């Protein structure tokens with residue numbers, strides 16, 4: 001467990017994690033925004049996210065190949081509707097006699113960190129996994145990725161280290177009526193939040209247009 005006095009968390013926390021962070025399921029129409037999100041990650045963040053140096057071209061190919069029918073992509077949006085955080089829940093092929101598993105990958109832009117977004121994306125992916133009969137949720141990351149390790153352990157994941165890599169596993173109990181309602185409620189809340197931000201954004205744009213015309217005296 002990290003010591004926050006020794007290793008202070010440098011970005012501000014405008015609200016606590018107990019305040020819900022809205023998380024939406026994204027469809028293929030968000031591909032461009034997903035690409036834009038990844039391209040904003042620094043070289044080091046890309047290495048942490050994908051486990052290796054990841055140039056723009058590789059990211060472009062990865063985003064083009066995302067299969068929204070097979071996998072599930074989650075997103076969190078800021079007040080300007082920028083995709084501030086996103087997670088990819090990739091379903092692994094079913095293997096006879098082995099638990100059905102999915103792999104979770106996540107990234108949050110620098111300006112959104114430390115506000116519970118990563119945690120909310122992991123929570124949402126875990127509930128969705130249960131509701132889609134996944135029995136094991138898996139995160140593969142570099143062993144020096146202290147933040148991801150912290151998030152994984154906080155979620156109850158078991159972590160195994162080998163050759164500079166770490167694999168975190170979460171054994172998931174089956175879905176129940178509570179998990180179904182929880183996911184539906186999250187989705188509704190996230191849709192509502194998005195609609196609200198969209199209408200605020202439109203009204204701001206309208207005011208900017210109006211004020212611009214007034215200043216020009218047209």
Ligand SMILES: CC(C)(COP(=O)(O)OP(=O)(O)OC[C@H]1O[C@@H](n2cnc3c(N)ncnc32)[C@H](O)[C@@H]1OP(=O)(O)O)[C@@H](O)C(=O)NCCC(=O)NCCS
Nearest residue numbers: 002048049105106107108113114115116117118119146150
């Ligand atoms: C990992 C990542 C998604 C976390 O996103 P985030 O929105 O900042 O996460 P949260 O705010 O929900 O939680 C961060 C937690 O890590 C803790 N933390 C931050 N820095 C830490 C460190 N160096 N060591 C240990 N814990 C740390 C925070 O205190 C917080 O814990 P708390 O909720 O118990 O206070 C983000 O840092 C990121 O995008 N990193 C680059 C990509 C990556 O590493 N992806 C994971 C591999 S798939």
